[in-house]
Amino acid sequence: MTEQELLRRESLAKLREMGIEPYPAELFEVTAFASDITANYQEEVLEDGTKNRLNYQEVSLAGRIMASREAGKAMFMNLQDSSGRIQLYVRRDDFLEGDEAPMFDTVIKKLLDLGDYVGVKGYAFKTKTGEVSVHVQSFKFLAKALRPLPVVKKDAEGHIFDAFTDPEQRYRMRYVDLTVNPQFKEIFLKRTKMIKTMRNYLDELGLLEVETPILQPIHGGAAARPFTTHHNTLDMTLYLRIANELYLKRLIVAGFDGVYEFAKMFRNEGMDRTHNPEFTALEFYVAYKDYFWMMDVTEKMLERVARAVNANGSSKVTVGENQIEFAGPYRRLTMYEAIREYTGIDVEKADEAELRSYCRKEHIEIDASMGKAKLIDEIFGEKVEEHLIQPTFLIDYPVEMSPLTKKHRSAAGLVERFELFVNGKEVANAYSELNDPIDQRERFEDQLRLAARGDEEAMAMDEDFLRSLEYGMPPTAGIGFGIDRLSMLFTGQSSIQEVLFFPQMRPEVNG
RNA sequence: GAUCUCGUAGCUCAGUCGGUAGAGCACUUGACUUUUAAUCAAGGAGUCAUGGGUUCGAGUCCCAUCGAGAUCACCA
Numbered sequence: 001m002t003e004q005e006l007l008r009r010e011s012l013a014k015l016r017e018m019g020i021e022p023y024p025a026e027l028f029e030v031t032a033f034a035s036d037i038t039a040n041y042q043e044e045v046l047e048d049g050t051k052n053r054l055n056y057q058e059v060s061l062a063g064r065i066m067a068s069r070e071a072g073k074a075m076f077m078n079l080q081d082s083s084g085r086i087q088l089y090v091r092r093d094d095f096l097e098g099d100e101a102p103m104f105d106t107v108i109k110k111l112l113d114l115g116d117y118v119g120v121k122g123y124a125f126k127t128k129t130g131e132v133s134v135h136v137q138s139f140k141f142l143a144k145a146l147r148p149l150p151v152v153k154k155d156a157e158g159h160i161f162d163a164f165t166d167p168e169q170r171y172r173m174r175y176v177d178l179t180v181n182p183q184f185k186e187i188f189l190k191r192t193k194m195i196k197t198m199r200n201y202l203d204e205l206g207l208l209e210v211e212t213p214i215l216q217p218i219h220g221g222a223a224a225r226p227f228t229t230h231h232n233t234l235d236m237t238l239y240l241r242i243a244n245e246l247y248l249k250r251l252i253v254a255g256f257d258g259v260y261e262f263a264k265m266f267r268n269e270g271m272d273r274t275h276n277p278e279f280t281a282l283e284f285y286v287a288y289k290d291y292f293w294m295m296d297v298t299e300k301m302l303e304r305v306a307r308a309v310n311a312n313g314s315s316k317v318t319v320g321e322n323q324i325e326f327a328g329p330y331r332r333l334t335m336y337e338a339i340r341e342y343t344g345i346d347v348e349k350a351d352e353a354e355l356r357s358y359c360r361k362e363h364i365e366i367d368a369s370m371g372k373a374k375l376i377d378e379i380f381g382e383k384v385e386e387h388l389i390q391p392t393f394l395i396d397y398p399v400e401m402s403p404l405t406k407k408h409r410s411a412a413g414l415v416e417r418f419e420l421f422v423n424g425k426e427v428a429n430a431y432s433e434l435n436d437p438i439d440q441r442e443r444f445e446d447q448l449r450l451a452a453r454g455d456e457e458a459m460a461m462d463e464d465f466l467r468s469l470e471y472g473m474p475p476t477a478g479i480g481f482g483i484d485r486l487s488m489l490f491t492g493q494s495s496i497q498e499v500l501f502f503p504q505m506r507p508e509v510n511g
Numbered sequence: 512g513a514u515c516u517c518g519u520a521g522c523u524c525a526g527u528c529g530g531u532a533g534a535g536c537a538c539u540u541g542a543c544u545u546u547u548a549a550u551c552a553a554g555g556a557g558u559c560a561u562g563g564g565u566u567c568g569a570g571u572c573c574c575a576u577c578g579a580g581a582u583c584a585c586c587a
Contacts, residue, residue, distance in 0.1 A: 003556050004521055004538055069550095072543035091544065114537080128545045150522040151537050153548040161548060162523045162536055168579045169522095180522090224586065269586050270512075279587070365584080426587070457586085482587050495580095506578065 008146045011111040015141065020107065022144035028119040032059035034079060034086035041124045041132045056124035059134060061086070062142060064179065065116050067151075075108065076133075079120065080182070087133040088120060094137060108139060115145030115179075152180045171503050184498070190309045191487040191499055195262060197308040198282060198481075201301050207258035207284055212247035214240060214264065220465065221245035221404070223457035224267040227277075240266035245404065245478065246465045248285045249433060252476050253468045260284035262483065273495040274425075277504050280483040289477035290432045291416045295393050298420060298428060298479065299328030302391065309490045319423050319492050322389050330391040330420070335380060338394055342384045347376050355379065373398035388421035403443040403459055405431040406475075427486055430479035437469035 001009075015022050042054040063081030065088075073092035078085050095103035112118070122136040150164040163181070164170065170177040178185055199209070217236065219226040221243030229238050244263045251259045266278050286293075306315045306326035315327040339347050345358060355375040359366045364382045366375060376398060388394070395418040396408060405415035416432035434440050444461045451458035487499040497503035 002521060002538095007538070067547080069546050070543080071546050071549075074544040074546080076546045076549085078547085087547075089545070093544075125545095127547090129547075131545090131547070133545085148521045148537065152522080153536070155548050159548085164522065166518095166522090166579080168518095171579095222587085265587085267586070270584085272583095272586095273581085275586065281587080429587085480587085485587070508578080 004148045005146060008113055008144070008148075011113060012144050012146070015107070015111055015144070018102070018107070020141060022141045024140070024142065028062050028140065028142055029060055030062050030081075030119075032056060032061050033083035034061065034063065034081050035083035037061075037124050037134065038084070038086055038132045041126070043126060051126070053123065053125055056134075058121075059124060060119065060121045061134070062119040063117065064145075065112060065114055065118055066149075066180075067153075068112075068114060070109065073104075075104075079118070079134075080179075084182075087127070087131050088122075088136050089125075089127065089133045090136045090139070094135075095139075103139065112141075113145060113148070114151065115147070115149040116141065117143035117145070149176060150180050167497070168505075171497055172505055172508065174501055187487075187491045187493060187499060188501065190491050191483075193308055194305050194487060194490055195282075195483065197305045198301060199262070201304055202258075202260045202284060205258065205286075205297070207260045207286065208256055210248070210251060210256075210259045210261055212241075212244045212251075212261060212263070214266075216241050218460050218462050219243075220459060220462045221247075222265075223459060225269055225456065227266050227268045242267050243281075243480075244283055245480070246462055248283055249473060249476065249478070250465065250468045252285050252287050252433075253471060253473045257288070258284065258286040271504065273497070274485065274488075276484065276496050276500055279496075281480050282483055283478065283480040285433065285476050285478040287474040287476050290475065291395070291418055291430055291477055294430045294477040294479050295330070295332065295418060296328075298393075298430070299330055299391075303327045305486075305490065317490055317492070319489060320494070322423060324390060324422060324489070326391060328391075330393055332393045332395055332418075334396040335376065335394055335398075336396070338384045338388075339376065339379055342387055343379060345379070347379070371400060373400035377401055385421065385426075386424040389423055391420060391422045393418045393420055400446075402431065403447050404434050404440075406434045406436070407439070422489055425485060425489075426482075427489065428479055428481045430477065433473070433476040433478050435469060435473040435475060437466055440469055441466055 012022050037056050037059065041056055044052045044054060046052055061079065061081060063079045065077050066080045066085065067078040069076045075090045077088040077090065079088050090104065090108055092104040119140045119142050120134065120136045121138040122134045125133060125135050127133050150162070152163050153161040155161070164177065170181070202209070215229070215231070215238040217238060219239040219242050222245070224242045226239040226242050229240065230236070231238050241263070242265060244261055248259050248261060260282065262280060262282050264278050265281050268277065269275065271277060303315050303326045306317055307313045310317070315325060317324050317326060333341070336348050339345055347355065352372045352375065355372060356366065359375060359378060362382065364378055366378060370378070396411060396414045397405070397417045399407060399413055399415050402415045402417050405417045408414040408416050418430050419426050420428040434443065444459065444466070447459040448461060484496050484499055488494065488496060491499060493499055
């Protein structure tokens with residue numbers, strides 16, 4: 001244990017010796033918040049020059065002591081509660097009688113440490129320098145801190161000194177991070193506001209919020225490597241879901257007109273600044289609709305989210321150098337048009353050999369197993385994606401890449417699918433759902449052939465899902481949003497770890 | 512998975528050519544009854560990520576391991 005930790009344990013013991021409980025059980029009534037007092041405190045100056053304090057004259061607030069300045073027989077402290085910080089003024093003369101005699105010199109001055117949770121009662125006033133403060137008249141320990149917090153200081157111009165910045169420590173000890181870097185709370189508040197806005201919107205559309213299995217016997221609905229686990233009683237392998245799509249569609253079969261789920265997904269793949277092994281998706285499916293309807297809904301929902309997340313209600317969000325306009329309508333571009341626009345290639349006419357030679361010329365990594373559809377996808381990823389800064393619907397994909405998507409109503413070889421790109425990244429994937437059970441079975445069989453050729457991401461056959469389609473699924477539009485990616489966008493963060501309270505980390509060596 | 516960079520006091524960081532481990536804040540003691548990055552005086556605090564190697568001598572050079580970040584590959 002460090003010197004400072006030992007001293008804090010000694011302080012704790014001394015408090016108990018004095019009959020002061022550092023971790024009291026009873027509630028502490030809070031009647032005011034720091035930011036309300038600093039924002040709304042009022043006083044008037046009378047003709048004789050004395051001040052008349054007008055409000056907050058009996059307040060009770062609780063929080064952590066974050067700074068302390070002794071000034072002789074008085075002390076100034078900064079109390080931080082969930083709303084912000086306020087200065088406390090404590091005077092020796094106020095703690096002289098009876099039991100309270102040692103309160104100032106011994107307890108507050110010596111045994112109180114930075115980081116301790118305390119409750120104070122007193123009245124608001126303005127100091128000589130004009131800072132709204134609370135003159136403390138009673139003082140109570142609510143929880144003693146046995147470890148010192150990093151001390152982050154700020155000067156009058158807002159320059160920060162000794163910021164707690166090590167990302168490893170910030171992510172491992174988010175409780176410390178958010179205590180000393182409260183500005184990061186804003187990211188999480190916005191994330192929650194975003195989710196709440198989406199949920200409200202979907203509820204208004206009349207969709208039903210549902211829950212579907214996380215432990216699945218077949219990991220369907222997406223192309224990814226799953227986490228595997230084992231159920232002892234059933235003695236069977238189960239997978240943590242990589243997607244919930246096939247379950248939500250079963251519910252459409254069941255007769256719900258629209259369902260949605262905010263769902264944790266798990267993918268056993270690489271980690272980097274845009275991938276965490278568990279992440280959140282919003283998926284929703286609506287009967288009797290198609291992907292054009294879904295584009296309209298997406299535009300409306302994201303505009304509403306932008307306006308909710310922005311304090312000023314704007315539909316624009318600044319991400320790095322770019323200002324992104326979330327008010328629709330968004331540009332709609334077919335995949336072939338996009339590639340023609342950014343590369344000049346007409347992929348519709350080009351054959352596989354031509355695409356191959358283009359990729360080689362442009363140093364796009366390809367391998368022999370890739371068919372025409374996969375080559376198109378590679379070219380798109382390398383040449384087009386990064387240019388799609390403003391929200392853009394990329395529509396009509398080759399059928400081979402979309403085994404759960406309905407064939408295009410008019411264009412052969414394509415499916416009715418769109419992905420939404422914002423700031424050069426995919427944030428949503430949607431389609432007119434394939435509801436023809438015979439076609440769906442053939443698509444699964446194609447996937448099995450791909451798997452046999454060594455494609456690890458090919459989808460498995462799901463007989464129960466096919467059975468549900470054979471009972472009849474209405475025409476349906478469906479979409480999935482990457483909630484973490486959207487959070488990054490709406491909060492201007494470039495790392496997924498900044499929008500997750502507890503991003504996955506390797507184990508610490510010495511706890 | 513690959514490459515590069517980083518790991519020194521509670522926090523933020525210096526540490527030269529390999530020669531006894533440094534600063535600011537925090538902490539301790541004292542002074543100061545409206546301070547605010549409070550100030551002033553004095554003091555304490557280190558498994559230099561871990562393990563090996565080279566060397567008379569390693570925070571520093573070499574190797575391995577662990578952890579983190581960045582870039583790339585894959586994926587959402």
